[in-house]
Amino acid sequence: MLKHVVMWKFIDGADGMEVREHALWMKEHLEALVGQVPEIISLEVGVNHSDSPMAYDAVLTLVVEDAEALKRYRQHPAHQAISEHCHAVRESRVVVDYYI
Numbered sequence: 001m002l003k004h005v006v007m008w009k010f011i012d013g014a015d016g017m018e019v020r021e022h023a024l025w026m027k028e029h030l031e032a033l034v035g036q037v038p039e040i041i042s043l044e045v046g047v048n049h050s051d052s053p054m055a056y057d058a059v060l061t062l063v064v065e066d067a068e069a070l071k072r073y074r075q076h077p078a079h080q081a082i083s084e085h086c087h088a089v090r091e092s093r094v095v096v097d098y099y100i
Helices: 018-029 068-075 078-087
Strands: 004-011 044-046 057-065 091-100
Touching: 004 068, 018 044, 018 057, 018 078, 044 078, 057 068, 068 078, 078 091
Parallel strands: none
Antiparallel strands: 004 057, 004 091, 044 057
8 A cells, every 4th residue: 555645735815714714625625635535544634733933734644555556546526626636725734655
């Protein structure tokens, strides 16, 4: 199985929302993919509570079968809509994928 971990820093005020609102929006919409995207084995979104200036605002931990399943997940229209929104409101993004 492949674990896909993504962390985001959001732009305060982008799209009229504060950073925490962006993180909560991502949590709500990504978690709604469970049951819609068949490749998802497990999915969890965490919203940061640290006050460290080095902290990211939200993190996604996703488990899929393999790299091909991750590709299908990324191409799913429901994921694409979330990704499009995220591109517009994020400052930065980091990713790591590894087999478990």
